[in-house]
Every structure is written in structure tokens, then in C-alpha cells.
Amino acid sequence: MDQKQPRIRLFGVLVKATALLLLFNFAFIFTTNIPLGKLSLYNKVFPGRERFPFGETYESYNLSLFDIDAMFASHVLAGKEKARDEYRVLLIGDSSVWGTLLTPGQTLAGQLDATPITACGKTVGVYNLGYPTISLTKDLMILDQALDYQPDLVIWLTTLEAFPKDKQFESPIVANNAERVRALIGKYHLPADPNDPALIQPSKWDQTFVSQRRALADLIRLQLYGVLWSSTGIDQVYPENYERAQTDLEASEDFHGLRSLQDGLALDVLTAGMSAKTKLLLVNEPMLISDGANSDIRYNFFYPRWAYDEYRRMLADLANRNDWNYLDLWDLVPAGEFTNSAIHLTPAGESLLSNKIAEAIQANCE
Amino acid sequence: MGLPQIFASILTSLLVGALTPRALRTYLLLALSVLAVFWFQPVVPLRSFDFWFPSLTLALVVLTWFVTSQPGAWKSRPNLTGLSIIVGSVTLIDLSRYTFPTPFLTQTIPPQFIQFFLFVVASSAIIFLFLRFSPAWRLSIAVLLLLFILIVLKSPVLSLQTSIFFRTLANRPTETASALDLRWLGYSYIAFRLIHVLRDKQTGRLPELSLPDFATYVVFFPALAAGPIDRAERFAKDLQKDFALTQDETLLAGQRIVIGLFKKFVIADALALIALNDALAAQVGAAGWMWVHLYAYTFQIYFDFSGYTDIAIGIARLVGVKLPENFLAPYTRSNLAQFWNSWHITLTQWIRSYFFNPFNRWMRGFKSVPMWTMILVGQLSTMLLIGLWHGITWNFILWGAWHGLGLFVQNRWSDFAKTRISVSDPRLQTALNVGGVLLTFHFVALGWVFFALSEPGLSMQVFTKLFGV
Numbered sequence: 093m094d095q096k097q098p099r100i101r102l103f104g105v106l107v108k109a110t111a112l113l114l115l116f117n118f119a120f121i122f123t124t125n126i127p128l129g130k131l132s133l134y135n136k137v138f139p140g141r142e143r144f145p146f147g148e149t150y151e152s153y154n155l156s157l158f159d160i161d162a163m164f165a166s167h168v169l170a171g172k173e174k175a176r177d178e179y180r181v182l183l184i185g186d187s188s189v190w191g192t193l194l195t196p197g198q199t200l201a202g203q204l205d206a207t208p209i210t211a212c213g214k215t216v217g218v219y220n221l222g223y224p225t226i227s228l229t230k231d232l233m234i235l236d237q238a239l240d241y242q243p244d245l246v247i248w249l250t251t252l253e254a255f256p257k258d259k260q261f262e263s264p265i266v267a268n269n270a271e272r273v274r275a276l277i278g279k280y281h282l283p284a285d286p287n288d289p290a291l292i293q294p295s296k297w298d299q300t301f302v303s304q305r306r307a308l309a310d311l312i313r314l315q316l317y318g319v320l321w322s323s324t325g326i327d328q329v330y331p332e333n334y335e336r337a338q339t340d341l342e343a344s345e346d347f348h349g350l351r352s353l354q355d356g357l358a359l360d361v362l363t364a365g366m367s368a369k370t371k372l373l374l375v376n377e378p379m380l381i382s383d384g385a386n387s388d389i390r391y392n393f394f395y396p397r398w399a400y401d402e403y404r405r406m407l408a409d410l411a412n413r414n415d416w417n418y419l420d421l422w423d424l425v426p427a428g429e430f431t432n433s434a435i436h437l438t439p440a441g442e443s444l445l446s447n448k449i450a451e452a453i454q455a456n457c458e
Numbered sequence: 459m460g461l462p463q464i465f466a467s468i469l470t471s472l473l474v475g476a477l478t479p480r481a482l483r484t485y486l487l488l489a490l491s492v493l494a495v496f497w498f499q500p501v502v503p504l505r506s507f508d509f510w511f512p513s514l515t516l517a518l519v520v521l522t523w524f525v526t527s528q529p530g531a532w533k534s535r536p537n538l539t540g541l542s543i544i545v546g547s548v549t550l551i552d553l554s555r556y557t558f559p560t561p562f563l564t565q566t567i568p569p570q571f572i573q574f575f576l577f578v579v580a581s582s583a584i585i586f587l588f589l590r591f592s593p594a595w596r597l598s599i600a601v602l603l604l605l606f607i608l609i610v611l612k613s614p615v616l617s618l619q620t621s622i623f624f625r626t627l628a629n630r631p632t633e634t635a636s637a638l639d640l641r642w643l644g645y646s647y648i649a650f651r652l653i654h655v656l657r658d659k660q661t662g663r664l665p666e667l668s669l670p671d672f673a674t675y676v677v678f679f680p681a682l683a684a685g686p687i688d689r690a691e692r693f694a695k696d697l698q699k700d701f702a703l704t705q706d707e708t709l710l711a712g713q714r715i716v717i718g719l720f721k722k723f724v725i726a727d728a729l730a731l732i733a734l735n736d737a738l739a740a741q742v743g744a745a746g747w748m749w750v751h752l753y754a755y756t757f758q759i760y761f762d763f764s765g766y767t768d769i770a771i772g773i774a775r776l777v778g779v780k781l782p783e784n785f786l787a788p789y790t791r792s793n794l795a796q797f798w799n800s801w802h803i804t805l806t807q808w809i810r811s812y813f814f815n816p817f818n819r820w821m822r823g824f825k826s827v828p829m830w831t832m833i834l835v836g837q838l839s840t841m842l843l844i845g846l847w848h849g850i851t852w853n854f855i856l857w858g859a860w861h862g863l864g865l866f867v868q869n870r871w872s873d874f875a876k877t878r879i880s881v882s883d884p885r886l887q888t889a890l891n892v893g894g895v896l897l898t899f900h901f902v903a904l905g906w907v908f909f910a911l912s913e914p915g916l917s918m919q920v921f922t923k924l925f926g927v
Contacts, residue, residue, distance in 0.1 A: 105708065151737070312728065319732040319754075323747030 120301035128311060129162030135171020138318035141327060142168055142196035143220040145314055152328045153320035157310040158268035160237055166314060169219045174242050179214035181453060182221050182238050184231050185249035188377055188435040189222025191442075193330060196220070198439040200249075203446040204453075212244070212457035225263035226254045228361040232280070233265075233272055235365050243370050245456055247449065249377040251435055252403040253394050255357040256348040261290035268292050280364035334432045338393045339384035347399035353406060366416055373417045373452055376407060378425040378445060380434035392434035419452055421445065459683045461723065463498055464769060467679055468715060471776035475703035484670045484697050485543060487678070487777060492516065492547040493563060494679035499643040501565035503634070504624050506573075508565040509552070511642045513574075516544055517581040518604065519676045522652045523669050524585050525596045526659040532669070540670035545578065597660050604649045604656075611640055613850040644682045646847060650808055651676045655690050657812050665691050671698070680773035684766040686784040686804040693779065701778030711775035718768025721761040729758035734907070739916045745926045752924065755910045756903040760789065763802070789902070792894030794861070794868045797902060805844065814840045833869055838862035848909070853917060857908035864901055 134140045144163045147154030157163070164170050174180055183189050183201050191199030197206065201220030209216040221238055223230060228250065235246060253259070261267055261284075270291035277286050297303055321327060350356040366372055379400075380392045390396050395403075404420060411418035429441030437445065459467075470490055478486055495512040502508050520541070524532065531537055552574040554562040561567050568574070588596045610616045614637035621639035622632045655672070658664035667675075671694040681688065733755035734748075742748050764785040774781045786800035798806050814836060821832045838859065845858025881887045904924075907917050921927075 101705075150731070313731065316728055316731045319747075319750060320738075323744065323751065324738070324741040326741060 117300045117302050120304065121296060121299045124299050127161045128308075129159035130165050131311075132162065132165035132170075133315045133318050134166040135168065138322045140168030140171045141166050141321060142202065143190050143199065143327065144223050145317070145327075146190065146224050147328055149329060152326070153317050153324060154327045155310060155313055155317065156264075157307070157314060158265055159307065159311065160233065160265075160269060160272065162311055162314060163223075164237060166318070167219070167221070169221070169238075169241050172217075177214045179211040179216045179244045179453075180242060181211075181216055181218045181245045181247060182241070182243045183218065183247050183249065184234050184238065185222045185377065186226045186231075186251070186254065186435065187222065187224035187433070188251075188437060189220065189249050190224045191220065191222070192224060192328070192433070192436045193334065193431045194437075194439060194442065195330070196325075196327065198442060200442050200446055200449065203439075203442055204450060207446065207450055209450050209453060211453050214244075216453055222249075223265065225265060226251070227259050227261075227263040227266055228254045228358050228365070229260040229273065229276070229284075230263045230266050232276055232361055232365045233269065235368060236276060236279075239368060239370055245371045245373060245453065246368070247373045247375060247453075248365060249375045250362075251377050251379060251394075252400055253435075255353075255359070255362070255403070256350070257356060257358050258348060260284065260358050260361065261288055266291075270294075276364075280361075280367070282360055282364055284358075284361075337380050337382075337430045337432055337434050337436070339380070339382035339387070339427070341382060341384060341386040341390040341393065343386045343389055345389060345396040345398060347396050350399070353399060353402045357403075357406070359406075359410065362410070363414070366414065371417070371456065373419065373456065374407075374411060375449070375452075376404065376418075376420040376422050377435060378421050378423070378437065378441070380425075380427055380430040381423060382427060382434075394434050417456065419448070421448055424448060459498055459766070459769075463494075464719070464773075467494070467773050468776070471680070471773045472703070472708075475701070475707075475776040475778060480700055483701065483777065484674055485539060487697070488540060488670050488674045489543050489547055491674055491677045491679045491682070492544055493551070494682060495643070495677050496548075496551055496563045498679070498683055499565070500641055502641055503636070503639045504621065505628055505630070506566065506569040507624075507640075509568045510577075511645075512564075513548055513577060515642075515645070515648055515677065516548060516673075517577075517584075518648070518652060519673050520544065520581070520669075521585050521588060522600060522655060522676075523667075523672045525588055525600050526655055526664060526667075526672075527669075528666060529589075531666070534668075537669040540668065540673060543670070544673060549574070594660070597656050601653055601656050604652055608646065608649045608847075609850065611642055611645055612846065612848075616850075644677075644684075647681070647683075647685050647687055648676055650687050650805070650847075651690070654687070654808060654812065658690075665694075667691070667694055678774070678779070680770040680779075681781055684763065684770065685802075686767060686770065686782050687808050688781055688804065692782075696779045699778060703776060703778075707775060711772045714768050714772030714775065716772075718765045718770075718772060720765070721768060722765030726758050726762035726765055729754045729761065733758040734910045734920070736912055736916055739911055739920045743923065745924055748920060748923045752903055752907065752920075755906050756789075756899075759906065759909075760785070789899050790895055791898055792891050793872070793898055794864045794901060795872075797898055798861070798865070801902075805847070809840055809844055809847075813843055830870065834866045837865040837869065841865065851912070852914050853908045853911060856914060856917065857905055860905045860908060864905075 145154055145166055146156050148156060169182070181204070183204075189200060191202070194202075196202050199220055199222075201218045201222075204216070204218040219241075221234055223234060231248060231250065231254065235248065238246065261273070266273060267290055270293050273284075273291055274286045276282065277284050294303075301308075347353075348356065362374075366374060379394070381387075382390070382392050388397075391400050400422075404422060408418070408420060410416070425437060425441040425444055429438045429444070430436060431438055474483065474486055474490070495515055496509070499508050499512050502511065527537075532541065551563055552568045552571055555568045555570070588599065591599065610620055617637040617640045618635060621635040621637070625632045625635050655664060655667075667690060672690065674697065675688065675690045675693040678688075678693070732751060734751040735755075738751050742751060767784040771781045771783070782804055784803050784805075786803065788797050788801035791797040791800055817839065818832070818836050821827065821836065824832075839862070841862035842855060842858040844861075845854040845856075848854045848857075881890060904921075907920050907924075908914075911917050911920065
């Protein structure tokens with residue numbers, strides 16, 4: 093034993109270590125307003141992603157995170173300077189736009205981008221800003237940020253399931269971006285409650301390093317997945333077998349507990365989005381019209397016939413009154429071209445949709 | 459070992475190192491290590507095997523000690539105390555099924571006491587049976603028993619069959635049986651520690667060790683899961699030394715632990731996301747990206763393994779045990795022999811002591827065999843053995859062969875160059891050294907293609923992509 097060395101004062105060490113940890117942990121709160129998500133290796137070291145990061149398994153080489161800045165920073169859109177002759181088209185919407193079970197090239201954006209289209213004398217470049225949750229507020233949040241990227245046209249594909257008021261803050265990406273949602277409520281004078289309990293308001297403790305470790309790790313993981321995205325081009329799992337969309341349906345007429353759609357839909361969110369300072373094309377996206385059991389009562393898993401019919405009438409009327417650029421493509425795609433959901437299309441289904449949208453893009457300049 | 463286990467080990471070691479008198483230290487370390495054997499054992503699909511594997515580990519430790527110690531040594535007070543600690547701790551863990559509603563220390567509820575009691579009786583009977591043999595026989599049988607278990611665990615085919623056997627015995631479905639069912643925590647290391655003791659006893663080099671010292675050496679909790687493989691007599695000396703945790707010692711240990719945690723949980727775990735694996739071998743097409751994944755694997759395996767070693771060495775220092783180094787900047791070595799002197803050093807030394815040196819001595823008896831053949835056979839068989847230690851699969855065999863042939867070629871080149879090439883210009887010497895480091899690094903990295911993947915076909919696919927063939 094070394095007699096010159098004093099025995100360790102364990103208590104002192106533990107007190108100092110705890111104090112330092114606490115100091116660092118709480119000092120981290122002051123970094124809350126620093127947009128760390130904008131720091132990205134995408135578009136610098138790795139090519140940008142062709143759609144937003146979204147995924148829950150390692151095999152997809154992708155992950156879901158709530159940091160909208162990081163999502164945009166990883167997107168190819170963030171790294172592409174707009175050329176003089178580019179007619180920039182941004183697609184927003186749900187998982188059908190994002191492209192569940194489709195490779196980036198098979199999605200609507202991918203097919204449109206691969207088609208040589210010109211609009212207003214410029215070459216059309218199409219970007220996929222779809223995100224796989226269904227909520228108009230989520231779309232508005234993405235649309236609001238997308239305006240920074242100089243779009244010539246935003247195509248907003250939506251469906252009735254995105255409209256119910258009770259669905260607006262349900263999506264985790266909305267619930268976990270309370271400040272952004274409040275800013276939207278203020279900016280667009282939305283009649284929503286900014287203190288809605290569904291919006292997760294982080295406490296001071298939630299902003300500490302310990303609480304934020306997961307979000308920080310996600311940011312780092314997103315960068316690492318950039319290597320896998322670059323080397324494989326894979327950003328979701330493509331199972332060989334999956335359960336097809338349901339065509340034998342429950343004999344239920346229920347739609348979110350509503351008796352009538354009047355007052356039950358967040359039409360003000362749609363109106364807010366359509367008032368954005370850019371050209372917009374609103375599309376009622378194609379859905380599966382099933383012919384199985386109880387298809388006289390319901391169109392598909394999502395919608396009873398009465399609700400969807402009323403929604404189409406309301407949307408057409410609203411578009412007409414506001415002079416919106418509107419396309420109702422609800423029955424464009426035959427039932428055989430849907431995959432695992434009433435709104436997810438096969439590549440051939442996307443091709444049908446792409447042809448229609450391409451026409452609309454060109455007509456937009458006429 | 460996950461972070462909770464590591465932090466619990468650090469805290470416990472701090473308390474033991476700072477507050478425990480020497481007389482109690484070994485006993486306390488033994489008790490903690492016995493508990494750790496159970497706590498660190500991952501869950502196993504076979505019922506109660508997360509209890510039986512640790513119990514078997516301890517039974518093998520006690521068996522080996524009885525086999526290697528003097529007759530009647532168990533009657534001494536320290537040894538009886540050690541035996542009581544081992545049996546008492548395991549009994550308490552088993553009895554916890556009656557006192558705690560959820561498993562305590564083990565992943566699942568321990569088996570019924572009667573089963574455990576029968577296990578103790580059977581183990582005692584086996585030890586008694588061993589002691590009936592002559593010393594030479596009992597040592598040999600013990601070595602063979604340890605090797606037999608190691609081979610079963612390392613061979614996917616035998617592991618699967620064993621799992622099926624136990625599932626059938628327990629009247630459970632066999633369709634879900636897998637070679638991965640037999641995850642026996644740290645057995646590769648435990649077996650090599652025990653074999654080292656048995657072999658040293660056979661050759662008369664083993665000093666008498668008390669049961670507490672011996673058992674603590676084998677299942678010492680910081681080194682349980684990932685080594686290093688210390689030597690028993692050196693370890694026992696550390697335990698017998700007076701020790702009080704000083705500020706300097708704590709600082710050194712703390713630095714080592716922090717470095718290890720950073721290496722393992724920040725660098726290695728991040729690299730693991732992009733490291734070469736079976737899926738990427740098939741999915742990646744471009745040579746450049748394939749190299750990126752291979753480099754990621756090359757550094758991931760180093761930072762993972764050496765990180766764990768740093769943590770183990772750091773924690774051990776807190777209780778006065780100076781575990782041997784396992785890694786000395788291996789990727790900066792300018793030839794393959796130097797690489798193997800700085801990569802998993804304790805395993806290499808073990809293989810050298812108990813296989814390579816005796817095997818070479820034996821081969822020298824064949825006067826007609828040319829030297830180069832002896833070198834080739836010696837290097838190749840040693841590296842094949844190291845490969846097989848990691849798993850009895852074609853890819854580990856190929857990995858071993860890759861390094862065995864590499865060492866042979868390097869040996870022949872060194873022999874050739876020694877007498878014919880002399881470099882006097884220091885700049886040229888530096889350039890040669892740098893070239894040597896790069897060459898060695900890439901040789902090792904390419905070897906990992908076999909190690910990282912499960913099948914030779916996939917490895918060949920990666921090689922063709924790496925070189926754009």
C-alpha cells in the first residue's frame with residue numbers, strides 16, 4: 093500500500109460528481125432555442141433523402157423523429173439550389189404521398205420527377221414532403237416550413253381521415269411540436285385551443301440533458317443512417333408478403349362518433365393552408381372502393397358511405413366558394429391497385445395518379 | 459454487460475475499495491462475483507437456464523478447485539468460508555423465488571428448491587467421483603469436460619441439437635429451438651481460465667490457491683463477460699496485497715472507465731449501426747461504400763472490445779486488482795505478428811502458452827520436417843484454434859486461416875528481408891513503417907469480412923464488390 097497517498101474521500105467525490113452532473117444537466121436547458129436539427133451531414137457528405145425520415149426498425153435504415161428542422165435538413169430539397177429554369181413542385185400529404193411499400197422512385201413524387209414535364213416554360217422538379225400520419229394540422233406544419241424552399245406549386249393531397257377535429261393533435265409529430273402548433277394557431281388565427289392537453293408541453297426537466305438524451309441520440313442516428321441511405325438507397329422495409337387492405341367490412345356507419353360532418357371537421361386548418369402565399373393544388377386523394385361484405389354501408393376500412401359522400405360535397409363546395417384549384421380523384425384507382433391500406437397505392441396505381449397530376453401541373457400554367 | 463450492470467459494478471467496487479478491510483475484501487469480491495454471474499446472465503429461451511448456466515459455472519469452478527488443490531484443503535477455514543459463500547449465495551438466489559414476487563437477480567423465476575437441492579447433491583457426487591480418480595486422470599478428464607462443453611456451445615449444429623434435447627426433456631416444442639438458445643455468459647473465458655489452472659497443475663507450475671482466491675479469479679465480475687484472461691497466480695497476488703483506494707488510484711481507474719464507456723457506448727455502438735453485416739453484404743453495390751462499411755466494422759469491433767476491457771480494468775483497479783492489458787493500439791502495428799501481440803493479448807498469450815509452444819516443441823521432434831513446414835503448420839493451427847474459439851463455423855475457420863497464412867507469409871518475408879535488405883535512410887524507414895501499418899491494417903480489415911459475416915458465400919460476394927470485380 094502506498095502510505096504517501098491519502099485514502100480517497102469517497103463522499104466528497106460523489107458530492108462533487110453529482111454537483112457537476114446536475115449543473116451540466118440543467119445548463120442544457122439554455123440550448124433549447126438552438127436549432128440543432130439544422131446541423132446535418134445530408135446534402136453535404138451524404139445525398140439528401142428523397143422523403144422525410146420515418147421508420148421504426150433498424151432494417152429500414154430510417155427513424156422517426158419529431159425535429160422538423162432535422163427532417164427538412166436531411167431532405168434533398170434542403171440541398172438543392174433552385175435553378176432559374178426549375179418549376180418547383182412540392183407534394184404534401186400522408187403515407188400515400190410518402191410512399192409506404194414503395195421505393196422512392198415508385199412514389200408519386202418519384203414518378204412525376206422521372207417524367208419529363210415542363211410547366212410555364214420551365215422543367216418541373218417534384219419533391220416528396222409527405223409524412224405518414226393523417227392530420228391536416230401536420231400537413232399545415234410542413235406546408236408552413238416548405239414555403240421557405242421557393243415552391244412554384246404545392247400539391248396538397250388529402251383525405252377525409254385527416255379532417256376530424258379530434259385527429260388534429262393526435263399525430264405524435266404534432267403533439268411533440270407544441271410551440272410550432274401554437275405559432276400556426278397565432279399566424280393563421282385558427283380556432284384551436286393552444287393549451288390543448290394533447291399538445292405535449294415540455295417542463296423544465298423535460299428540457300434537461302437527461303430528458304433530451306433520446307432526441308439528441310436520434311439526431312446522431314439520423315446522420316449515421318445517412319451512410320446506409322447513401323450505400324443502399326433503402327429507407328423502408330419492403331416485405332414480400334403483407335396483409336392486403338380490408339375489403340370485407342364491419343356493418344358500421346360510425347365515423348369518429350359524428351352524426352353529421354358539419355362542425356366535426358377542421359375545415360379552418362384547410363382554409364388556412366390554402367391561403368398560403370404560393371400556388372396550391374388541393375387533391376382529394378384516391379381511395380379503395382371495396383366490393384366485399386358491407387360495401388353498401390362503407391367504402392372501405394376508413395369511411396362509411398354517408399360520411400365520405402357528404403365530405404366530397406362539402407369539399408367541392410368549399411373549393412368552389414373559395415375559388416381553389418381542386419381535383420377530386422377519389423375513384424381514380426381501381427381496387428386492385430391498393431396495397432396494405434385503403435389509401436396506399438401500388439406503383440401502377442401511383443402511375444395512374446401521376447398522369448392526372450402531371451396534366452394538372454401543366455394546366456396550372458395555362 | 460449493459461450500462462446498469464456497469465454502473466452497479468463501479469459503485470460496488472468504489473465501496474469495496476474505499477471501505478473494506480483487506481481481510482474481508484476477497485470474501486466480499488467473491489460474494490459479489492457470484493451474484494454477478496447470475497445478474498449478468500442474459501435470458502435464455504430454455505426454462506430456468508438463466509439460473510442453471512450460472513450454477514453450472516460455479517459448479518465447474520468448485521470442481522476445478524477440488525481437482526487442483528491438495529487433498530483435505532477444503533477443510534481449512536478460508537476454504538470452508540469460500541464454499542459457504544458460493545453455496546449460500548446461490549441458495550439464497552434460488553430461495554428468492556419464494557420471497558420476491560418478481561425475479562431477483564435472475565431474468566426469470568429460479569427453479570424450485572428441490573431441483574436446486576438435487577443439483578447440489580449431483581454436483582457434490584460428481585466432485586466426489588472425480589476425486590476417486592488418480593490426480594493425472596482427474597485433471598485430464600476435467601480439461602476434456604471443459605473442452606467438450608466449449609465445443610457444444612461454439613458449434614451451431616451441436617448447440618441446436620442440445621437445445622432440442624433439453625426442450626424434449628422439458629416436454630416443450632422443439633420447432634422454435636435455435637443454436638442461440640445456449641447463451642452461457644462468459645463461458646469461453648471461464649473455460650480458458652479453468653483450463654489454464656488445470657494445465658498448470660498438470661505441469662506442476664500451479665501454486666496452491668485458496669478457494670476464495672481461485673473462485674474470485676475465475677468469476678471476477680469486471681472481467682466476467684469479456685475478459686481479459688488473467689493468470690490465476692498473478693490475480694491471487696493482487697488479492698493478497700494490502701490495498702486502500704487512494705485518490706490517485708481512483709483517478710486512474712475513473713479515467714480508464716470513462717474512456718472505456720466512451721469507446722463502447724458512444725463510438726462502437728454508433729459504428730455498429732453502419733458496420734458490415736449480412737444484410738449490407740447483399741444490399742450494398744458500390745465498392746466505395748462497401749469499404750466504408752468494412753472500415754466501420756473494423757473500428758467498431760476494436761472500440762467495442764477494447765472499451766469493455768478498459769471498463770473491466772478500471773473497475774478492477776478500484777478493488778486493487780490490476781488486470782492485464784488486452785489491447786495496445788493494434789491498428790498502428792507495422793506487421794501482423796506485432797498486431798497479434800497487441801490484439802486480444804491475453805487470449806494470444808494463452809494460446810501461445812497452452813498450444814503453440816507445446817505444439818512447436820512436439821513438432822521439433824520430427825527432424826525430417828523442414829523448418830518452413832513447421833512454421834506454416836504452427837501458425838496455421840494456432841490461428842485456426844483462435845478462430846474456432848470464437849465459433850465453430852466455416853467463416854471463423856476462414857478467418858483463422860487468413861491470419862495463419864498471413865503470419866506465415868510475414869514470417870518468411872521477415873526472414874528473407876533480414877539478411878538481404880537494409881534501410882539506412884530514416885525517411886525511407888518511416889515510409890516503410892507507414893506502408894507496413896497500412897498494409898497490416900488492411901489485411902486485418904479484410905480478414906474481418908469473414909469474421910463479420912455468417913457464410914463464406916457472402917464473404918466472397920463482399921470481396922468481389924470491394925475490389926470491383
